[in-house]
Amino acid sequence: MADKPLKLGKVQLRIMQVLWDEGEVTARRVTEVLSEVEPIAHSTVQTLMRTLEEKGAVGHEVRDRTFVFRAIRPREEVTETATRDLLSRVFGGSVYGLVSHLLTHEEVSSEEIGRLRELIEREGREAKQ
Amino acid sequence: MADKPLKLGKVQLRIMQVLWDEGEVTARRVTEVLSEVEPIAHSTVQTLMRTLEEKGAVGHEVRDRTFVFRAIRPREEVTETATRDLLSRVFGGSVYGLVSHLLTHEEVSSEEIGRLRELIEREGREAKQ
DNA sequence: ATTCGTCGTTTAGTATAGTAAACTTAGTTC
DNA sequence: GAACTAAGTTTACTATACTAAACGACGAAT
Incomplete structure (x- = not known):
């Protein structure tokens, strides 16, 4: 519910x-x-x-x-709500929009970039199934 | 200022x-x-x-x-403020934390995954310099 | 047994967003 | 020129977050 x-x-x-x-x-x-x-x-x-x-x-x-x-409410639920809120209010619901903003306007270390690449590769593989 | x-x-x-x-x-x-x-x-x-x-x-x-x-204030500035706010309030300032949340908890089409991969590859190359 | 400290409760004030009616002013229409 | 209309201004009310003092209850300390 x-x-x-x-x-x-x-x-x-x-x-x-x-x-x-x-x-x-x-x-x-x-x-x-x-x-x-x-x-x-x-x-x-x-x-x-x-x-x-x-x-x-x-x-x-x-x-x-x-x-x-x-x-009572788990961390993930609240994280979810806050993230969805930003996504819809600012990025018209586009995950791509938010991520590209993050990559171009926020400080991201090259170490973080590396971990993100791994993450996205993994995600890409799963999405294929 | x-x-x-x-x-x-x-x-x-x-x-x-x-x-x-x-x-x-x-x-x-x-x-x-x-x-x-x-x-x-x-x-x-x-x-x-x-x-x-x-x-x-x-x-x-x-x-x-x-x-x-x-x-008067440009879109990017406001986008920036709102994103930083979520980042610091919910993800302890970690861009990786936010992106991994997005990839694992939000609906992302495989087409979007593809575009994101390109984006991150490009970013990785630039960060190398 | 009186004081003290800690708890939780009540009360209250500020700030901001959102909502919208009521009001004032000033052209436009007949 | 009286009525109508549309714009901006004033006023006001609700809701929520935040803040914290004031208050009452109660066990502990001296």
């Missing part, structure tokens, strides 16, 4: 990254991790995590009187 | 697409084009175009008592 696409804000996404990386975490732990990059108030994190729970992105159970959160 | 990144909403971006496609247009014309896809009130378009002008994305001149708008 395709849930409606889950669109997340910048900080909401950072919170999800922590959950995906660490599995089960308290809000306090999330605050710590996010604060390594940029200071953020613990209450801010708590509020955002409640909104994430409201929209079904995360769940929690109480353990030792503290909420332990976990991601 | 690198202007701060211009982040646009969904409808704002659609408006910009019309300006980029058509060069000089009236708000009325934009309303018509957008309404082909989905109905939108003319006053909504006018309001959004004013906000776009406020943030320096578009400009206008008065012609025959009517505003004729044109894009």
